[in-house]
């Protein structure tokens with residue numbers, strides 16, 4: 001089986017910065033509450049009219065440029081998102097067209113926040129037998145229109161963003177490698193985190209929108225507890241599977257939903273907080289985009305170096321969760 005490595009990374013965060021003070025004016029909250037309970041200071045939001053492929057496109061272009069590849073070299077485009085440009089066609093197809101990736105098969109996966117780890121897993125399986133040589137794995141979300149700006153328990157948490165990686169076959173010799181991924185689902189817990197409206201159960205209608213069913217619904221406290229438990233479990237499994245201990249990990253990139261969740265998981269799996277990459281303070285929870293954007297920023301800034309052992313873990317609606325270990 002071929003070994004797969006990350007050849008390039010890219011991300012794009014919208015320019016519009018929304019500070020916590022914005023929410024102080026519209027709901028009963030405070031900058032101090034948001035920072036102390038979540039770690040979030042500000043987040044990015046798109047301007048009206050921007051679609052997911054608009055913000056994912058520059059992330060993909062940057063990842064291709066770093067990989068030294070052109071869009072025609074891609075055989076596969078996998079996009080993790082819960083907020084595609086349209087219900088159909090897939091945002092993968094829009095990106096294939098806009099990049100000019102004529103030779104790539106393209107599709108979306110709906111796995112909420114861990115969609116990037118699901119995407120890595122799927123692309124790795126396509127590529128291991130050698131039939132697909134280069135894949136683009138994208139995690140992007142435009143979540144701001146799905147927020148109920150009257151619900152203080154959710155509106156302060158989220159932001160928009162997109163990240164991407166280009167995968168290729170590893171040449172060995174100092175090249176990185178995806179060592180292992182773990183993905184899991186438990187649909188029985190769907191009620192704790194969902195967007196109920198807009199699908200076939202509650203199709204788009206005036207009544208559906210008036211009832212606010214197109215907004216994110218979350219029982220934050222319950223989600224918090226499950227997130228800590230399931231992410232810690234996935235991290236332990238992926239490390240055990242590779243015979244790696246937490247001491248060997250150079251950097252941990254957990255899903256950036258809440259600083260307290262990241263601290264709790266890091267503590268449970270015995271990774272010092274100094275080794276945790278944190279972006280939640282400036283971008284909030286960008287769902288499936290949190291890991292690829294954090295990876296790209298840390299790699300480009302030199303914080304993560306070639307050869308470093310990276311651990312990631314995520315958790316989200318479904319419930320879905322997972323972890324991945326790779327060497328850059």
Ligand code: UT7
Nearest residue numbers: 029030033037113152153156220221223224227257258316
């Ligand atoms: O990406 C998918 C995964 N998502 C997550 O992992 C999110 C997980 N959940 C969380 O991050 C946290 O549960 C929240 C940040 C959402 C909430 O923090 P919490 O410490 O769990 O607060 P809570 O829900 O237990 O609420 C405590 C109090 C409540 O007031 P009472 O009932 O004690 O009077 C809330 O109404 O905090 C209140 N509250 C707020 N107060 C000020 C909730 N949101 C706010 C707010 N400002 N924005």
